Amino acid sequence: MIKKVLIANRGEIAVRVIRSCREMGILSVAVYSDADRRALHVRYADEAYHIGPSPSRESYLNGDRIIEVALRAGADAIHPGYGFLSENAEFARKCAAAGITFIGPDPDAINQMGDKITARQTMIAAGVPVVPGTQQKVSDMETVRKIVDEIGLPVIIKASAGGGGKGMRLVRRPEDLISAVKMAQSEALSAFGDDTVYIEKYVESPHHIEFQILADRHGNTVHLFERECSIQRRHQKVIEETPSPFLTPELREEMGKAAVAAAKAVNYVGAGTIEFLVDGNRNFYFLEMNTRLQVEHPITERVTGIDLVKEQIRIASGLPISFKQDEIAQHGHAIECRILAEDPFNNFMPSPGLIRHISEPNGLGVRTDGYAYEGYEIPIYYDPMISKLITWGRDRTEAINRMKRALFEYKITGVKTSIRFLERIMDNHDFRMGNYNTHFIPEHLDELMDIHPRGSKVFEDMAIIAAYFDFITKMEKVAMSDFTVTHSDNWKTYGLKRSLLPY
Amino acid sequence: MGLEVRIGDRIADVKLVRRDENVAVFEVDGVEYEVDIAQVENGVYSIIHNGKSFNIEIIPGDGPKNYYVNTFYNSHEVEIIDAQSRYQRSRKALDDHAADKIISTPMPGRVVKIPVNEGDTVTKGTTVIVISAMKMESEYKSPVDGVVKKIYVNEGDNINANQPLVEIE
Numbered sequence: 001m002i003k004k005v006l007i008a009n010r011g012e013i014a015v016r017v018i019r020s021c022r023e024m025g026i027l028s029v030a031v032y033s034d035a036d037r038r039a040l041h042v043r044y045a046d047e048a049y050h051i052g053p054s055p056s057r058e059s060y061l062n063g064d065r066i067i068e069v070a071l072r073a074g075a076d077a078i079h080p081g082y083g084f085l086s087e088n089a090e091f092a093r094k095c096a097a098a099g100i101t102f103i104g105p106d107p108d109a110i111n112q113m114g115d116k117i118t119a120r121q122t123m124i125a126a127g128v129p130v131v132p133g134t135q136q137k138v139s140d141m142e143t144v145r146k147i148v149d150e151i152g153l154p155v156i157i158k159a160s161a162g163g164g165g166k167g168m169r170l171v172r173r174p175e176d177l178i179s180a181v182k183m184a185q186s187e188a189l190s191a192f193g194d195d196t197v198y199i200e201k202y203v204e205s206p207h208h209i210e211f212q213i214l215a216d217r218h219g220n221t222v223h224l225f226e227r228e229c230s231i232q233r234r235h236q237k238v239i240e241e242t243p244s245p246f247l248t249p250e251l252r253e254e255m256g257k258a259a260v261a262a263a264k265a266v267n268y269v270g271a272g273t274i275e276f277l278v279d280g281n282r283n284f285y286f287l288e289m290n291t292r293l294q295v296e297h298p299i300t301e302r303v304t305g306i307d308l309v310k311e312q313i314r315i316a317s318g319l320p321i322s323f324k325q326d327e328i329a330q331h332g333h334a335i336e337c338r339i340l341a342e343d344p345f346n347n348f349m350p351s352p353g354l355i356r357h358i359s360e361p362n363g364l365g366v367r368t369d370g371y372a373y374e375g376y377e378i379p380i381y382y383d384p385m386i387s388k389l390i391t392w393g394r395d396r397t398e399a400i401n402r403m404k405r406a407l408f409e410y411k412i413t414g415v416k417t418s419i420r421f422l423e424r425i426m427d428n429h430d431f432r433m434g435n436y437n438t439h440f441i442p443e444h445l446d447e448l449m450d451i452h453p454r455g456s457k458v459f460e461d462m463a464i465i466a467a468y469f470d471f472i473t474k475m476e477k478v479a480m481s482d483f484t485v486t487h488s489d490n491w492k493t494y495g496l497k498r499s500l501l502p503y
Numbered sequence: 504m505g506l507e508v509r510i511g512d513r514i515a516d517v518k519l520v521r522r523d524e525n526v527a528v529f530e531v532d533g534v535e536y537e538v539d540i541a542q543v544e545n546g547v548y549s550i551i552h553n554g555k556s557f558n559i560e561i562i563p564g565d566g567p568k569n570y571y572v573n574t575f576y577n578s579h580e581v582e583i584i585d586a587q588s589r590y591q592r593s594r595k596a597l598d599d600h601a602a603d604k605i606i607s608t609p610m611p612g613r614v615v616k617i618p619v620n621e622g623d624t625v626t627k628g629t630t631v632i633v634i635s636a637m638k639m640e641s642e643y644k645s646p647v648d649g650v651v652k653k654i655y656v657n658e659g660d661n662i663n664a665n666q667p668l669v670e671i672e
Contacts (some may be wrong), residue, residue: 190659234640236639342639347641347642347644348639348641349641350610350636350637350639350641352609352610352637353609356562356563356571357546357560357562357571357573359560380609380610380611380636380637380664381610381611381637382637382638383637383638384637384638384639408575408576411560411573411578413560413562413571413573413578414562414571458552458555459557459574459575459576459577460510460513460574460577460579461515461531461532461534461536462536462538462550462552462557462559462574463510463559463572463574463577463579463581464508464510464515464517464531464581465517465529465531465536465538465540465550466540466548466550466559466561466572467508467510467561467570467572467581467583468506468508468517468519468529468583469519469527469529469540469548470542470548470561470570471506471568471583472519473542474567
């Protein structure tokens with residue numbers, strides 16, 4: 001059994017992994033960059049080691065340095081979290097070479113699933129449905145035309161090495177085809193150093209639905225049902241929920257089987273996610289596999305009761321999965337909202353900075369996975385996620401109402417956050433009806449951006465009264481100190497006045 | 504002592520009419536409120552008005568007269584305006600008017616796109632540069648009507664925080 005885990009990550013996911021380690025009696029080792037000396041994962045771990053300057057490339061992406069620290073600390077395993085080195089086969093290989101367990105799949109599985117064209121071919125061979133399109137990499141325009149004639153418009157051009165929406169182009173009209181391919185290629189080249197693209201049929205009104213899977217080294221592969229991830233902005237997930245309001249029990253079962261088949265096709269070991277596109281007629285297609293723990297994994301944990309990080313550690317230790325497929329079910333409904341440091345009402349501009357005040361929501365069915373605290377400065381070097389807010393309810397309506405209540409309780413001051421925007425979505429009629437697909441945010445943007453203050457004017461007047469009262473009370477204290485403290489410590493008096501009086 | 508308080512776009516006249524221990528009467532824009540006000544923890548006031556309970560968080564802002572105020576429903580930026588801050592505000596408005604507009608970002612990132620050229624006429628709200636930072640792409644818009652005077656960077660450049668990117672005249 002693993003005894004000491006180094007977490008090669010930061011932010012909320014590092015804290016979340018350490019929590020499970022602590023419950024299992026496993027020692028945790030944090031690593032940190034210059035910018036993260038004060039970060040929560042450093043404070044929360046049993047041990048912490050500095051690994052380099054703030055930019056990720058020189059710290060959290062520096063695999064050699066991290067392995068060196070793991071050896072020095074005597075860690076027998078590395079948990080990569082998500083992002084950074086989590087889907088880096090080379091890093092997984094280096095860990096193995098250094099005698100350290102990489103808590104994730106084998107390097108071959110990462111490679112097979114990391115290249116989208118290889119993944120596609122593997123899935124076709126395994127009988128998992130894929131979106132109609134090319135199986136081979138395309139470069140010349142003749143082939144492009146031939147393929148598009150075959151599968152019909154609209155099509156989407158994607159970079160083979162891509163992700164996060166980079167190097168993607170939608171083509172609806174034949175005359176746009178050539179320029180779209182060229183642009184996708186140049187974007188792919190600059191972002192990934194590889195200009196290979198492939199062509200897929202564009203699925204109209206798609207749902208993005210993924211299945212969580214777990215596989216061990218004893219031949220067991222199970223799925224932990226779906227996560228509906230269609231609420232997205234610019235291909236970034238904003239809200240996830242499970243069960244999906246769109247799936248039928250039959251479709252769920254069929255997709256679950258396909259997910260297990262997909263994992264088995266690459267001899268997958270560990271936790272992974274099979275992403276599917278589901279069209280308006282409930283046809284589903286394999287999209288890609290994420291060979292790591294996902295940001296949105298807590299909603300699966302909430303409805304199944306399974307701690308996915310513990311299962312990852314068990315599997316990495318060579319133990320079997322702690323349950324069988326027929327022993328788990330989706331109990332109730334869970335939703336996750338991503339709380340980001342950004343200004344939704346100013347073009348979603350990132351808003352790093354000092355957290356002056358934070359009050360987190362609480363109560364039945366509420367979980368926050370975060371890492372920010374009062375006085376913490378969100379660094380400018382990493383992603384803007386402050387926390388994930390997860391609510392659970394016996395049914396979808398209760399989960400939504402609880403999310404609304406929790407968002408209402410959540411107060412973060414000092415940086416702008418997405419909380420108000422998320423509240424609007426919880427209030428949206430189509431969302432509440434479960435009637436949405438990946439076009440939800442663009443289609444409802446005007447409505448979601450409509451800023452009208454809630455609550456009556458009395459609330460605003462009370463805010464004014466409180467601020468005014470606080471100010472005059474402070475002024476009174478300054479006046480009092482002028483009067484009484486003259487003969488004592490003048491430095492102290494001056495310092496006090498400096499902090500209270502205008503600059 | 505009567506003061507002006509700015510809350511968002513609104514400027515309200517506020518004064519304390521009278522006070523007896525916790526119970527005080529305030530006048531806000533001519534409306535009288537008799538409230539029971541208590542500082543219950545550091546930075547948190549509990550106000551009871553006509554039986555309604557208001558829990559209000561007061562967080563100090565950048566200066567001694569600036570606050571962030573959280574009510575149940577909203578977060579407000581609040582500023583107490585006295586003679587001195589009124590003077591500073593008018594000065595700042597003048598400075599803003601006179602200066603050229605230099606666009607920069609608060610964090611390091613990469614220039615994704617510059618959809619304008621030097622010499623282009625732009626209106627307020629025209630996107631002049633697209634920056635990728637903190638894993639997001641953001642469009643920076645011209646704050647004024649004017650002409651693009653200088654572009655300091657190229658598409659694909661890595662940039663530092665607060666580095667001048669585009670100057671609008």
